[in-house]
Amino acid sequence: MTDLTFRAAVLRSSQEPMRIETVVLDADPRPGEVLVRLKASGVCHSDYHGRIGEWTMPTPMVLGHEGAGIVEAIGEGVTTVEVGDHVVLCWTPSCGKCQYCIAGRPVLCDRFNETGAQHRSPDGTTRVRTVGNEEVFSFVALGTFGEYAMVPESAAVAVRRDIPFAEAALIGCAVTTGIGAAVNTAGVRAGSTVLVIGCGGVGLNIIQGAALAGARTVIAADLSDAKLDSARALGATHTINSGTTDLLDEVRRLTDGRGVEFAFEAIGLSKTIELAYQATARGGTATVAGQVPEGVTISIDPFEMSDQEKVLRGSNYGSSRPAIDFPRIADLHMEGRVQLSPLVTRRITLDEIDDAFEEMSRGVGIRAVVEYE
Structure with missing residues (x-):
């Protein structure tokens, strides 16, 4: 097992500021998994619901679900992405086998309801922990307010490499929704x-x-x-x-x-x-x-x-089929038919995450985007 340490914004209580902590992840993907190095993450109102306690969720928690990055490693059996691909993360990874997936409604997937919606990976585990070995949950099994994420294959959708990461990240939630x-x-x-x-x-x-x-x-x-x-x-x-x-x-x-x-x-x-x-x-x-x-x-x-x-x-999620819709929206943006750049009204570091939530509470701006080195 290879441990990967990185920085993440961790929510421990809605009554206190988020903490920028060093957390640990097993960097060896299991079968069907993809390790992604995050390059950008939008700050979404759904994160805000969790941040201020309007939604009940387990803690400690790495919030964030609107992300884009680069594939660092893939597990056995992964065929839809390769190391080096630029990907947009999908917060409703689908199994491809349940009645909803077969009917073309992957955002209603049974497996996601049973695991991802509970902030756990498809195998039921949480993959992130503190340096003291405390279990850390990842919001809808993504946790994009951290520098890395281990996700199931269907949660990493490859898009063209010439779309900027800040704009690509927004495809992962607001734009597609x-x-x-x-x-x-x-x-x-x-x-x-x-x-x-x-x-x-x-x-x-x-x-x-x-x-x-x-x-x-x-x-x-x-x-x-x-x-x-x-x-x-x-x-x-x-x-x-x-x-x-x-x-x-x-x-x-x-x-x-x-x-x-x-x-x-x-x-x-x-x-x-x-x-x-x-x-x-x-x-x-x-x-x-x-x-x-x-x-x-x-x-x-x-x-x-x-x-x-x-x-x-x-x-829910724009009734989308992320594997199809994400690349199409990226193309529409690069062709000038959908405008994503005007949506990014503030670019921030991870340390400024609570400032972004405070601005959101006042209705300031459209989207703050965390940009990682």
Whole structure:
């Protein structure tokens, strides 16, 4: 066994700052595993839920799940990546054998629900430990707020080598979640009307996905004028500051009183989920892409659902097929059809991770990205 020591941001309590610690990993990949040296990791709102205790999770924990890096070593049987490949990490590694994988829905994989969702590797172990041999969990079995990660083969998706790592990292969560929610989950059609509530990392990519699909009207709603400016730059045709304008009234005005065919919630609040549903036209679909804190519930009128044939649905990871979608999105970015660079509004070191979370709590910026040496 070869021990690899490296730096990681470790969460021990939501009530205290994260600690930059030296941790240890067995650097010899087991069959079906890939060792990745991280080059960049986005700071995502899902990490923030864990950071402030809105989600229950075991500690100590290396947070982070939106990463890109270089393959350092591969285990027996690995065929889809080679040493030296540039990869984007996928936080729903799939087994390829369960009913969901066979049906083409790998983000709902049984094995991930049983292991990765519990922050353990597919064999049920945790691979990281402290120098004192204390077990350390890795968020969704990735833990990209560390310099290395040992992941199952399906969690390391090779992409072209000319895409910058900071931009590539965002494909691992926000970009795929957003574009996929529009294109895969909801199936936005050419010429359709769309509302996106929340213009953070996911919401802005829903806007990009709707524009890619050919939507005629893309309405972006947020409390931040700066984020609404970003929304226009990425494809929104109309913007609403819902802190100063009644959202439903303005949506109806822009859609001849009907509401939109497709509404998306990308924040994770009960009020805005309900607003997205209320803003849909008869026969329309509201899609929830935002992640809520534990225990949050919503209230909707079931008669309205049946009488008007309205649909309320969820979208996990943009209903993506990461092995296919990650390389495609990388290509779209390099071809200029999807913009990833404007999403990176701050580049930080690992030591600045709590500063990034503090800015996130204030709604500042779109994506802070940790860049590793």
